[in-house]
Amino acid sequence: MIEIKNLSKYFNDQKVLDDISLHVNAGEIFAIVGHSGAGKSTLLRCINGLERFSDGDLMVLNKEVKTLNERGLNELRSQIGMIFQNFSLLNQKNVYENIALPMRVWGYSTEAIQKRVDELLSLVGLEAKKFVYPKELSGGQKQRVAIARALTLNPKILLSDEATSALDPNTTQSILELLQEINIKLGVTIIIVTHEMDVVKKVASRALLLEDGKVIGLGRIEDLFLRPDETMMRFLGEDEELPTEGVNIRLFFPHTISYQPIVTQMARELDMNFTIVWGKLEKLNDHVVGSLVINMDEQTSGRITDYLHEKTEVIWEVL
Amino acid sequence: MEQTITSFFEKSFVMKSVLVDAVMETLTMSLVSTFLATFIGFMLAIVLIITDKNGISPNRYTYKFLDVTINMLRSFPFIILIIVLFPVTKFLVGKHTGTFAMIVPLTIGTAPFIARMIEGAFKEVDKSVVEAAQSFGTNKFQIIFRVLLPEAYPSIISAITLSLIIIVGFSAMAGTVGGGGLGAVAMNYGYYRFDALYIFWTVFILIVLVQIFQSLGDILYKIVKH
Numbered sequence: 001m002i003e004i005k006n007l008s009k010y011f012n013d014q015k016v017l018d019d020i021s022l023h024v025n026a027g028e029i030f031a032i033v034g035h036s037g038a039g040k041s042t043l044l045r046c047i048n049g050l051e052r053f054s055d056g057d058l059m060v061l062n063k064e065v066k067t068l069n070e071r072g073l074n075e076l077r078s079q080i081g082m083i084f085q086n087f088s089l090l091n092q093k094n095v096y097e098n099i100a101l102p103m104r105v106w107g108y109s110t111e112a113i114q115k116r117v118d119e120l121l122s123l124v125g126l127e128a129k130k131f132v133y134p135k136e137l138s139g140g141q142k143q144r145v146a147i148a149r150a151l152t153l154n155p156k157i158l159l160s161d162e163a164t165s166a167l168d169p170n171t172t173q174s175i176l177e178l179l180q181e182i183n184i185k186l187g188v189t190i191i192i193v194t195h196e197m198d199v200v201k202k203v204a205s206r207a208l209l210l211e212d213g214k215v216i217g218l219g220r221i222e223d224l225f226l227r228p229d230e231t232m233m234r235f236l237g238e239d240e241e242l243p244t245e246g247v248n249i250r251l252f253f254p255h256t257i258s259y260q261p262i263v264t265q266m267a268r269e270l271d272m273n274f275t276i277v278w279g280k281l282e283k284l285n286d287h288v289v290g291s292l293v294i295n296m297d298e299q300t301s302g303r304i305t306d307y308l309h310e311k312t313e314v315i316w317e318v319l
Numbered sequence: 320m321e322q323t324i325t326s327f328f329e330k331s332f333v334m335k336s337v338l339v340d341a342v343m344e345t346l347t348m349s350l351v352s353t354f355l356a357t358f359i360g361f362m363l364a365i366v367l368i369i370t371d372k373n374g375i376s377p378n379r380y381t382y383k384f385l386d387v388t389i390n391m392l393r394s395f396p397f398i399i400l401i402i403v404l405f406p407v408t409k410f411l412v413g414k415h416t417g418t419f420a421m422i423v424p425l426t427i428g429t430a431p432f433i434a435r436m437i438e439g440a441f442k443e444v445d446k447s448v449v450e451a452a453q454s455f456g457t458n459k460f461q462i463i464f465r466v467l468l469p470e471a472y473p474s475i476i477s478a479i480t481l482s483l484i485i486i487v488g489f490s491a492m493a494g495t496v497g498g499g500g501l502g503a504v505a506m507n508y509g510y511y512r513f514d515a516l517y518i519f520w521t522v523f524i525l526i527v528l529v530q531i532f533q534s535l536g537d538i539l540y541k542i543v544k545h
Contacts, residue, residue: 048454050450050453050454070458070459073456074456074457074458075456076456077453077454077455077456078455078456080454081454081455082451082454082455084447084450084451086445086447088445088447088448088450088451089448089451090448090466090469090470091470091545092469092470092472092473092543092544092545093469093545094545101452101455101457101465102455102456102457104465105452105455105456105457105458105461105465106456133545134545135545146451149451149455150454150455152455153455153456159454
Protein backbone atom coordinates (compact mmCIF):
# COMPACT_ATOMS: atom_id res chain seq x y z
CA MET A 1 0.00 0.00 0.00
CA ILE A 2 2.78 2.40 0.97
CA GLU A 3 6.42 1.65 0.27
CA ILE A 4 9.12 4.06 1.40
CA LYS A 5 12.74 3.43 0.41
CA ASN A 6 15.76 5.38 1.67
CA LEU A 7 13.79 8.58 1.92
CA SER A 8 15.70 11.69 3.01
CA LYS A 9 14.70 15.31 3.25
CA TYR A 10 16.89 18.34 3.73
CA PHE A 11 15.73 21.69 4.93
CA ASN A 12 18.40 24.37 4.47
CA ASP A 13 21.27 21.85 4.64
CA GLN A 14 19.76 20.30 7.72
CA LYS A 15 18.68 16.69 7.41
CA VAL A 16 15.15 16.47 8.76
CA LEU A 17 14.49 12.94 7.52
CA ASP A 18 17.39 10.56 7.28
CA ASP A 19 17.31 7.43 5.15
CA ILE A 20 13.88 6.14 6.10
CA SER A 21 12.55 2.87 4.73
CA LEU A 22 9.27 1.32 5.68
CA HIS A 23 6.32 -0.60 4.33
CA VAL A 24 2.72 -0.13 5.34
CA ASN A 25 0.36 -3.03 4.65
CA ALA A 26 -3.17 -2.63 3.38
CA GLY A 27 -5.70 -2.60 6.19
CA GLU A 28 -3.35 -2.04 9.12
CA ILE A 29 -3.09 0.78 11.61
CA PHE A 30 0.48 1.96 11.52
CA ALA A 31 1.92 4.47 13.97
CA ILE A 32 4.74 6.93 13.44
CA VAL A 33 5.96 7.85 16.89
CA GLY A 34 8.42 10.43 18.08
CA HIS A 35 8.98 13.39 20.32
CA SER A 36 8.23 16.83 18.94
CA GLY A 37 10.59 17.89 16.19
CA ALA A 38 11.50 14.32 15.31
CA GLY A 39 10.19 14.74 11.77
CA LYS A 40 7.15 12.50 12.06
CA SER A 41 4.64 15.02 10.70
CA THR A 42 7.02 15.83 7.86
CA LEU A 43 7.26 12.14 6.97
CA LEU A 44 3.46 11.84 7.05
CA ARG A 45 3.13 14.83 4.71
CA CYS A 46 5.51 13.26 2.23
CA ILE A 47 2.98 10.47 1.76
CA ASN A 48 0.32 12.76 0.28
CA GLY A 49 2.77 15.20 -1.25
CA LEU A 50 2.12 18.12 1.10
CA GLU A 51 5.89 18.00 1.67
CA ARG A 52 8.46 17.23 -0.98
CA PHE A 53 11.47 15.05 -0.19
CA SER A 54 15.03 15.23 -1.45
CA ASP A 55 16.16 11.64 -2.00
CA GLY A 56 14.66 8.19 -2.06
CA ASP A 57 11.44 6.65 -3.31
CA LEU A 58 7.92 6.77 -2.04
CA MET A 59 5.24 4.61 -3.64
CA VAL A 60 1.63 5.15 -2.57
CA LEU A 61 -1.18 3.11 -4.14
CA ASN A 62 1.26 2.08 -6.88
CA LYS A 63 2.20 5.65 -7.74
CA GLU A 64 5.61 7.23 -7.29
CA VAL A 65 4.75 10.46 -5.48
CA LYS A 66 7.75 12.50 -6.62
CA THR A 67 7.01 11.98 -10.31
CA LEU A 68 3.39 13.16 -10.14
CA ASN A 69 2.39 16.50 -11.64
CA GLU A 70 -0.12 18.75 -9.91
CA ARG A 71 -3.12 17.07 -11.47
CA GLY A 72 -1.81 13.59 -10.68
CA LEU A 73 -0.99 14.58 -7.13
CA ASN A 74 -4.49 15.97 -6.56
CA GLU A 75 -5.98 12.73 -7.90
CA LEU A 76 -3.81 10.72 -5.52
CA ARG A 77 -4.81 13.00 -2.65
CA SER A 78 -8.47 12.34 -3.37
CA GLN A 79 -7.76 8.74 -2.33
CA ILE A 80 -5.99 9.72 0.88
CA GLY A 81 -7.91 11.38 3.71
CA MET A 82 -6.16 13.41 6.36
CA ILE A 83 -7.04 14.73 9.82
CA PHE A 84 -5.16 17.26 11.91
CA GLN A 85 -4.41 18.26 15.48
CA ASN A 86 -6.39 21.49 15.23
CA PHE A 87 -9.20 19.94 13.18
CA SER A 88 -8.73 22.49 10.37
CA LEU A 89 -12.41 23.01 9.69
CA LEU A 90 -13.72 26.02 7.79
CA ASN A 91 -15.20 28.20 10.51
CA GLN A 92 -17.45 30.03 8.08
CA LYS A 93 -19.09 26.82 6.87
CA ASN A 94 -21.47 24.60 8.80
CA VAL A 95 -20.90 20.89 9.46
CA TYR A 96 -22.75 19.87 6.30
CA GLU A 97 -20.74 22.21 4.08
CA ASN A 98 -17.45 21.19 5.69
CA ILE A 99 -18.09 17.51 5.02
CA ALA A 100 -19.42 18.30 1.54
CA LEU A 101 -16.39 20.38 0.53
CA PRO A 102 -14.22 17.57 -0.92
CA MET A 103 -17.13 16.43 -3.09
CA ARG A 104 -17.87 19.99 -4.20
CA VAL A 105 -14.23 20.38 -5.16
CA TRP A 106 -14.44 17.21 -7.23
CA GLY A 107 -17.68 18.27 -8.86
CA TYR A 108 -20.19 15.73 -7.50
CA SER A 109 -23.94 16.28 -7.89
CA THR A 110 -25.93 17.76 -5.02
CA GLU A 111 -27.92 14.53 -4.56
CA ALA A 112 -24.75 12.45 -4.30
CA ILE A 113 -23.34 14.92 -1.80
CA GLN A 114 -26.47 14.93 0.37
CA LYS A 115 -26.57 11.14 0.44
CA ARG A 116 -22.88 10.78 1.32
CA VAL A 117 -22.90 13.49 4.00
CA ASP A 118 -25.88 11.85 5.73
CA GLU A 119 -24.09 8.48 5.70
CA LEU A 120 -20.97 10.03 7.20
CA LEU A 121 -22.88 11.98 9.83
CA SER A 122 -24.43 8.77 11.06
CA LEU A 123 -21.03 7.02 11.00
CA VAL A 124 -19.49 9.67 13.24
CA GLY A 125 -22.67 10.13 15.30
CA LEU A 126 -23.35 13.78 14.56
CA GLU A 127 -26.71 13.66 12.74
CA ALA A 128 -28.07 16.27 15.13
CA LYS A 129 -25.31 18.76 14.33
CA LYS A 130 -25.78 18.85 10.56
CA PHE A 131 -26.33 22.61 10.24
CA VAL A 132 -24.30 23.76 13.22
CA TYR A 133 -21.16 25.90 12.82
CA PRO A 134 -17.79 24.64 14.11
CA LYS A 135 -17.52 27.20 16.92
CA GLU A 136 -20.54 25.59 18.59
CA LEU A 137 -18.89 22.16 18.65
CA SER A 138 -16.59 20.59 21.25
CA GLY A 139 -13.08 19.47 20.31
CA GLY A 140 -14.14 15.86 19.97
CA GLN A 141 -17.10 16.78 17.80
CA LYS A 142 -14.90 18.95 15.59
CA GLN A 143 -12.52 16.03 15.10
CA ARG A 144 -15.49 13.81 14.19
CA VAL A 145 -16.51 16.32 11.54
CA ALA A 146 -12.92 16.37 10.29
CA ILE A 147 -12.90 12.56 10.15
CA ALA A 148 -16.17 12.59 8.21
CA ARG A 149 -14.68 15.15 5.80
CA ALA A 150 -11.56 13.01 5.37
CA LEU A 151 -13.76 10.02 4.45
CA THR A 152 -16.06 11.87 2.05
CA LEU A 153 -14.26 10.68 -1.09
CA ASN A 154 -14.00 7.05 0.12
CA PRO A 155 -10.22 7.09 0.60
CA LYS A 156 -8.16 3.94 0.87
CA ILE A 157 -5.75 5.56 3.31
CA LEU A 158 -6.35 7.88 6.25
CA LEU A 159 -3.49 9.98 7.61
CA SER A 160 -3.83 11.24 11.15
CA ASP A 161 -1.50 14.01 12.29
CA GLU A 162 -1.63 14.20 16.10
CA ALA A 163 -5.41 14.00 15.78
CA THR A 164 -5.97 13.34 19.49
CA SER A 165 -3.25 15.58 20.93
CA ALA A 166 -5.59 18.50 21.58
CA LEU A 167 -8.25 16.32 23.20
CA ASP A 168 -8.87 15.16 26.76
CA PRO A 169 -8.29 11.46 27.63
CA ASN A 170 -11.92 10.37 27.39
CA THR A 171 -12.46 12.11 24.07
CA THR A 172 -9.17 10.66 22.84
CA GLN A 173 -10.50 7.17 23.64
CA SER A 174 -13.73 7.74 21.73
CA ILE A 175 -11.90 9.16 18.71
CA LEU A 176 -9.51 6.19 18.73
CA GLU A 177 -12.46 3.80 18.88
CA LEU A 178 -13.98 5.59 15.90
CA LEU A 179 -10.72 5.21 13.98
CA GLN A 180 -10.62 1.49 14.84
CA GLU A 181 -14.20 1.14 13.63
CA ILE A 182 -13.31 2.87 10.36
CA ASN A 183 -10.29 0.62 9.97
CA ILE A 184 -12.28 -2.58 10.49
CA LYS A 185 -15.64 -1.71 8.90
CA LEU A 186 -14.41 0.26 5.91
CA GLY A 187 -11.02 -1.40 5.55
CA VAL A 188 -9.24 1.93 5.49
CA THR A 189 -5.50 1.76 6.11
CA ILE A 190 -4.67 4.26 8.83
CA ILE A 191 -1.36 5.94 9.55
CA ILE A 192 -1.19 7.71 12.86
CA VAL A 193 1.40 10.26 13.84
CA THR A 194 1.55 10.81 17.57
CA HIS A 195 3.78 11.48 20.54
CA GLU A 196 1.33 9.76 22.90
CA MET A 197 2.42 6.20 23.69
CA ASP A 198 -1.06 5.33 24.96
CA VAL A 199 -2.49 6.03 21.51
CA VAL A 200 0.07 3.74 19.89
CA LYS A 201 -0.52 0.96 22.40
CA LYS A 202 -4.27 1.10 21.97
CA VAL A 203 -4.73 1.08 18.22
CA ALA A 204 -1.54 0.47 16.28
CA SER A 205 -0.44 -2.94 15.07
CA ARG A 206 3.00 -1.75 14.05
CA ALA A 207 5.02 1.36 14.71
CA LEU A 208 7.97 3.35 13.46
CA LEU A 209 9.97 5.26 16.03
CA LEU A 210 11.66 8.44 14.90
CA GLU A 211 14.30 10.48 16.64
CA ASP A 212 15.98 13.47 14.98
CA GLY A 213 14.78 12.25 11.61
CA LYS A 214 16.27 8.79 12.04
CA VAL A 215 14.51 5.48 12.48
CA ILE A 216 15.33 4.05 15.89
CA GLY A 217 12.74 1.31 15.94
CA LEU A 218 10.33 -0.40 13.57
CA GLY A 219 8.17 -3.38 14.27
CA ARG A 220 5.14 -4.91 15.95
CA ILE A 221 4.16 -2.96 19.01
CA GLU A 222 4.27 -6.07 21.23
CA ASP A 223 7.95 -6.34 20.45
CA LEU A 224 8.60 -2.65 20.77
CA PHE A 225 6.91 -2.15 24.10
CA LEU A 226 7.48 -5.42 25.90
CA ARG A 227 10.92 -6.32 24.70
CA PRO A 228 12.43 -2.91 24.22
CA ASP A 229 16.08 -2.67 23.29
CA GLU A 230 18.30 0.01 24.76
CA THR A 231 17.36 2.82 22.36
CA MET A 232 13.69 1.99 22.79
CA MET A 233 14.02 2.05 26.58
CA ARG A 234 15.74 5.40 26.44
CA PHE A 235 13.01 6.59 24.07
CA LEU A 236 10.30 5.51 26.50
CA GLY A 237 12.24 6.93 29.43
CA GLU A 238 12.26 3.53 31.13
CA ASP A 239 14.97 2.23 33.34
CA GLU A 240 15.30 -1.28 34.76
CA GLU A 241 17.14 -1.96 38.02
CA LEU A 242 18.29 -5.58 37.85
CA PRO A 243 20.44 -7.51 40.32
CA THR A 244 24.05 -7.95 39.23
CA GLU A 245 24.41 -11.38 40.87
CA GLY A 246 23.01 -14.61 39.45
CA VAL A 247 21.19 -14.93 36.15
CA ASN A 248 18.36 -12.68 34.97
CA ILE A 249 15.83 -14.15 32.56
CA ARG A 250 13.16 -12.06 30.93
CA LEU A 251 9.88 -13.85 30.28
CA PHE A 252 7.50 -12.41 27.76
CA PHE A 253 3.85 -13.40 27.79
CA PRO A 254 2.02 -12.85 24.50
CA HIS A 255 -1.71 -12.15 24.85
CA THR A 256 -2.62 -15.79 24.04
CA ILE A 257 -1.10 -17.07 27.26
CA SER A 258 -1.13 -14.01 29.48
CA TYR A 259 -3.84 -15.49 31.73
CA GLN A 260 -2.10 -18.85 32.32
CA PRO A 261 -0.44 -19.51 35.72
CA ILE A 262 2.93 -20.25 34.14
CA VAL A 263 5.28 -18.82 36.76
CA THR A 264 3.73 -20.45 39.80
CA GLN A 265 3.29 -23.73 37.91
CA MET A 266 6.96 -23.72 36.95
CA ALA A 267 8.03 -23.08 40.53
CA ARG A 268 5.87 -25.95 41.80
CA GLU A 269 6.83 -28.46 39.12
CA LEU A 270 10.55 -27.75 39.37
CA ASP A 271 10.32 -27.34 43.13
CA MET A 272 12.65 -24.36 43.05
CA ASN A 273 12.66 -20.77 44.14
CA PHE A 274 13.52 -17.72 42.13
CA THR A 275 13.02 -14.01 42.65
CA ILE A 276 10.78 -11.81 40.59
CA VAL A 277 12.87 -8.67 40.15
CA TRP A 278 11.08 -6.67 37.49
CA GLY A 279 7.83 -6.84 35.58
CA LYS A 280 5.08 -5.03 33.83
CA LEU A 281 1.71 -5.54 32.25
CA GLU A 282 0.61 -3.60 29.24
CA LYS A 283 -2.66 -3.29 27.43
CA LEU A 284 -1.83 -3.39 23.73
CA ASN A 285 -4.63 -3.33 21.12
CA ASP A 286 -7.09 -4.23 23.90
CA HIS A 287 -5.08 -7.34 24.85
CA VAL A 288 -3.15 -7.69 28.05
CA VAL A 289 0.45 -8.73 27.58
CA GLY A 290 3.17 -8.89 30.19
CA SER A 291 6.84 -9.23 30.82
CA LEU A 292 8.64 -10.42 33.91
CA VAL A 293 12.31 -10.63 34.86
CA ILE A 294 13.23 -13.45 37.25
CA ASN A 295 16.56 -13.91 39.00
CA MET A 296 18.17 -17.18 40.14
CA ASP A 297 21.64 -18.57 40.74
CA GLU A 298 23.62 -19.94 37.85
CA GLN A 299 23.32 -23.68 38.66
CA THR A 300 19.53 -23.68 38.54
CA SER A 301 19.19 -21.44 35.49
CA GLY A 302 19.73 -24.35 33.10
CA ARG A 303 16.74 -26.28 34.46
CA ILE A 304 14.56 -23.23 34.18
CA THR A 305 15.50 -22.49 30.58
CA ASP A 306 14.92 -26.15 29.71
CA TYR A 307 11.49 -26.03 31.32
CA LEU A 308 10.58 -22.80 29.56
CA HIS A 309 11.72 -24.23 26.26
CA GLU A 310 9.94 -27.56 26.53
CA LYS A 311 6.80 -26.93 28.51
CA THR A 312 5.66 -23.36 27.79
CA GLU A 313 4.97 -20.94 24.97
CA VAL A 314 6.63 -18.17 26.87
CA ILE A 315 9.18 -16.20 24.89
CA TRP A 316 12.27 -15.64 26.97
CA GLU A 317 15.78 -14.33 26.87
CA VAL A 318 18.72 -14.45 29.24
CA LEU A 319 19.86 -10.94 30.07
CA MET B 320 -37.66 92.55 13.01
CA GLU B 321 -40.00 91.13 10.43
CA GLN B 322 -37.29 91.48 7.88
CA THR B 323 -34.78 89.64 10.06
CA ILE B 324 -37.14 86.71 10.53
CA THR B 325 -37.88 86.52 6.82
CA SER B 326 -34.20 86.58 5.99
CA PHE B 327 -33.53 83.93 8.62
CA PHE B 328 -36.10 81.62 7.05
CA GLU B 329 -34.87 82.42 3.58
CA LYS B 330 -31.38 81.59 4.68
CA SER B 331 -32.38 78.31 6.29
CA PHE B 332 -34.31 77.41 3.18
CA VAL B 333 -31.26 78.05 1.02
CA MET B 334 -28.98 76.24 3.47
CA LYS B 335 -31.27 73.23 3.55
CA SER B 336 -31.28 72.83 -0.20
CA VAL B 337 -27.51 73.39 -0.37
CA LEU B 338 -26.90 70.75 2.28
CA VAL B 339 -29.30 68.21 0.80
CA ASP B 340 -27.58 68.54 -2.58
CA ALA B 341 -24.20 68.25 -0.89
CA VAL B 342 -25.18 65.10 0.99
CA MET B 343 -26.39 63.50 -2.24
CA GLU B 344 -23.10 64.40 -3.92
CA THR B 345 -21.04 63.07 -1.02
CA LEU B 346 -23.03 59.83 -1.00
CA THR B 347 -22.66 59.43 -4.76
CA MET B 348 -18.92 60.03 -4.63
CA SER B 349 -18.36 57.77 -1.62
CA LEU B 350 -20.53 54.84 -2.64
CA VAL B 351 -19.46 54.73 -6.29
CA SER B 352 -15.78 55.11 -5.35
CA THR B 353 -16.03 52.43 -2.65
CA PHE B 354 -17.66 50.07 -5.11
CA LEU B 355 -15.00 50.65 -7.77
CA ALA B 356 -12.11 50.68 -5.30
CA THR B 357 -13.31 47.41 -3.74
CA PHE B 358 -13.52 45.83 -7.17
CA ILE B 359 -10.01 46.96 -8.14
CA GLY B 360 -8.61 46.29 -4.65
CA PHE B 361 -10.04 42.77 -4.68
CA MET B 362 -8.38 42.00 -8.01
CA LEU B 363 -5.08 43.37 -6.76
CA ALA B 364 -5.36 41.36 -3.54
CA ILE B 365 -5.92 38.17 -5.53
CA VAL B 366 -2.82 38.85 -7.63
CA LEU B 367 -0.83 39.66 -4.50
CA ILE B 368 -1.90 36.49 -2.71
CA ILE B 369 -1.16 34.33 -5.76
CA THR B 370 2.27 35.82 -6.47
CA ASP B 371 3.35 36.05 -2.83
CA LYS B 372 6.46 33.99 -2.02
CA ASN B 373 4.30 31.54 -0.05
CA GLY B 374 1.49 31.86 -2.54
CA ILE B 375 0.04 29.54 -5.11
CA SER B 376 2.37 30.48 -7.91
CA PRO B 377 5.06 32.77 -6.56
CA ASN B 378 6.29 35.48 -8.90
CA ARG B 379 8.76 37.81 -7.28
CA TYR B 380 8.68 40.52 -9.93
CA THR B 381 4.92 40.83 -10.20
CA TYR B 382 4.58 40.87 -6.44
CA LYS B 383 7.33 43.42 -5.98
CA PHE B 384 5.95 45.68 -8.70
CA LEU B 385 2.47 45.70 -7.15
CA ASP B 386 3.90 46.01 -3.68
CA VAL B 387 5.92 49.12 -4.55
CA THR B 388 3.10 50.69 -6.58
CA ILE B 389 0.63 50.17 -3.76
CA ASN B 390 2.97 51.61 -1.16
CA MET B 391 3.68 54.57 -3.40
CA LEU B 392 0.01 55.39 -3.92
CA ARG B 393 -0.62 54.98 -0.23
CA SER B 394 2.12 57.39 0.75
CA PHE B 395 0.69 60.30 -1.29
CA PRO B 396 -1.14 62.87 0.82
CA PHE B 397 -4.61 62.51 -0.66
CA ILE B 398 -5.06 66.16 -1.60
CA ILE B 399 -1.83 66.04 -3.58
CA LEU B 400 -2.91 62.82 -5.26
CA ILE B 401 -6.08 64.53 -6.49
CA ILE B 402 -4.02 67.27 -8.11
CA VAL B 403 -1.45 64.85 -9.55
CA LEU B 404 -4.29 62.85 -11.08
CA PHE B 405 -5.95 65.86 -12.75
CA PRO B 406 -4.77 64.82 -16.25
CA VAL B 407 -5.93 61.24 -15.74
CA THR B 408 -9.26 62.45 -14.40
CA LYS B 409 -9.70 64.79 -17.33
CA PHE B 410 -8.91 61.99 -19.74
CA LEU B 411 -11.41 59.61 -18.14
CA VAL B 412 -14.29 61.96 -17.24
CA GLY B 413 -13.69 64.92 -19.55
CA LYS B 414 -13.13 67.45 -16.74
CA HIS B 415 -11.25 67.48 -13.47
CA THR B 416 -13.77 69.19 -11.21
CA GLY B 417 -17.16 68.16 -9.94
CA THR B 418 -18.62 65.18 -8.20
CA PHE B 419 -18.11 62.62 -10.93
CA ALA B 420 -14.56 63.72 -11.63
CA MET B 421 -13.63 63.15 -7.98
CA ILE B 422 -14.61 59.48 -8.25
CA VAL B 423 -11.38 58.91 -10.19
CA PRO B 424 -8.86 60.04 -7.53
CA LEU B 425 -11.01 58.59 -4.74
CA THR B 426 -10.98 55.19 -6.43
CA ILE B 427 -7.30 55.26 -7.32
CA GLY B 428 -6.39 56.58 -3.88
CA THR B 429 -8.25 53.93 -1.89
CA ALA B 430 -8.01 50.84 -4.09
CA PRO B 431 -4.43 50.13 -2.87
CA PHE B 432 -5.60 50.54 0.71
CA ILE B 433 -8.43 48.05 0.16
CA ALA B 434 -6.05 45.70 -1.67
CA ARG B 435 -3.76 45.63 1.37
CA MET B 436 -6.61 45.01 3.77
CA ILE B 437 -8.12 42.20 1.67
CA GLU B 438 -4.64 40.69 1.27
CA GLY B 439 -4.34 40.83 5.06
CA ALA B 440 -7.73 39.15 5.47
CA PHE B 441 -6.62 36.33 3.16
CA LYS B 442 -3.36 35.92 5.03
CA GLU B 443 -5.18 35.67 8.33
CA VAL B 444 -6.91 32.47 7.21
CA ASP B 445 -5.48 29.56 9.17
CA LYS B 446 -2.75 27.88 7.11
CA SER B 447 -3.83 24.46 8.33
CA VAL B 448 -7.27 24.96 6.78
CA VAL B 449 -5.58 25.53 3.43
CA GLU B 450 -3.45 22.44 4.04
CA ALA B 451 -6.55 20.40 4.85
CA ALA B 452 -8.14 21.54 1.59
CA GLN B 453 -4.99 20.55 -0.31
CA SER B 454 -5.06 17.17 1.41
CA PHE B 455 -8.23 16.17 -0.44
CA GLY B 456 -7.00 17.44 -3.79
CA THR B 457 -8.32 21.01 -3.98
CA ASN B 458 -6.58 22.85 -6.81
CA LYS B 459 -5.05 26.30 -6.51
CA PHE B 460 -7.93 28.19 -8.03
CA GLN B 461 -10.43 26.41 -5.77
CA ILE B 462 -8.30 27.15 -2.71
CA ILE B 463 -8.87 30.86 -3.32
CA PHE B 464 -12.56 30.75 -4.10
CA ARG B 465 -13.72 27.85 -1.95
CA VAL B 466 -11.48 28.26 1.09
CA LEU B 467 -9.76 31.64 1.40
CA LEU B 468 -12.65 33.78 0.21
CA PRO B 469 -15.38 32.26 2.41
CA GLU B 470 -13.08 32.21 5.43
CA ALA B 471 -11.92 35.82 4.89
CA TYR B 472 -15.40 37.10 4.03
CA PRO B 473 -16.24 38.74 7.39
CA SER B 474 -12.85 40.48 7.55
CA ILE B 475 -13.38 41.71 3.99
CA ILE B 476 -16.73 43.19 5.04
CA SER B 477 -14.94 45.05 7.85
CA ALA B 478 -12.29 46.24 5.44
CA ILE B 479 -14.92 47.63 3.06
CA THR B 480 -16.71 49.41 5.93
CA LEU B 481 -13.48 51.02 7.01
CA SER B 482 -12.68 52.03 3.44
CA LEU B 483 -16.12 53.58 2.96
CA ILE B 484 -15.57 55.73 6.03
CA ILE B 485 -12.14 56.79 4.87
CA ILE B 486 -13.59 57.62 1.47
CA VAL B 487 -16.27 59.81 3.08
CA GLY B 488 -13.43 61.73 4.76
CA PHE B 489 -11.43 61.90 1.55
CA SER B 490 -14.47 63.07 -0.41
CA ALA B 491 -14.84 65.98 1.98
CA MET B 492 -11.22 66.81 1.32
CA ALA B 493 -11.85 66.56 -2.41
CA GLY B 494 -14.43 69.32 -2.01
CA THR B 495 -11.68 71.81 -1.34
CA VAL B 496 -10.02 71.29 -4.72
CA GLY B 497 -12.99 71.40 -7.02
CA GLY B 498 -15.03 68.39 -5.96
CA GLY B 499 -18.61 68.78 -4.81
CA GLY B 500 -20.30 67.51 -1.68
CA LEU B 501 -20.13 68.47 1.95
CA GLY B 502 -16.46 69.38 1.79
CA ALA B 503 -17.13 71.99 -0.87
CA VAL B 504 -20.01 73.44 1.19
CA ALA B 505 -17.88 73.67 4.31
CA MET B 506 -15.18 75.35 2.28
CA ASN B 507 -17.27 77.77 0.21
CA TYR B 508 -19.92 78.78 2.71
CA GLY B 509 -18.19 78.09 5.98
CA TYR B 510 -14.58 79.00 5.41
CA TYR B 511 -14.68 81.70 2.74
CA ARG B 512 -17.88 83.36 4.04
CA PHE B 513 -17.20 82.81 7.75
CA ASP B 514 -20.61 81.17 8.20
CA ALA B 515 -20.20 78.96 11.29
CA LEU B 516 -23.65 77.44 10.84
CA TYR B 517 -22.59 75.79 7.58
CA ILE B 518 -19.45 74.42 9.22
CA PHE B 519 -21.56 73.08 12.07
CA TRP B 520 -24.08 71.34 9.81
CA THR B 521 -21.52 69.81 7.46
CA VAL B 522 -19.53 68.41 10.36
CA PHE B 523 -22.69 67.17 12.05
CA ILE B 524 -23.90 65.43 8.88
CA LEU B 525 -20.50 63.84 8.30
CA ILE B 526 -20.48 62.46 11.86
CA VAL B 527 -23.95 61.02 11.37
CA LEU B 528 -23.00 59.50 8.00
CA VAL B 529 -19.90 57.85 9.44
CA GLN B 530 -21.90 56.49 12.38
CA ILE B 531 -24.52 55.04 10.06
CA PHE B 532 -21.96 53.40 7.79
CA GLN B 533 -20.04 51.94 10.73
CA SER B 534 -23.21 50.56 12.34
CA LEU B 535 -24.39 49.05 9.06
CA GLY B 536 -20.94 47.51 8.59
CA ASP B 537 -20.99 46.07 12.10
CA ILE B 538 -24.44 44.59 11.61
CA LEU B 539 -23.43 43.04 8.31
CA TYR B 540 -20.27 41.63 9.91
CA LYS B 541 -22.31 40.02 12.68
CA ILE B 542 -24.66 38.48 10.14
CA VAL B 543 -21.94 36.89 8.01
CA LYS B 544 -19.51 35.94 10.80
CA HIS B 545 -19.84 32.41 12.17
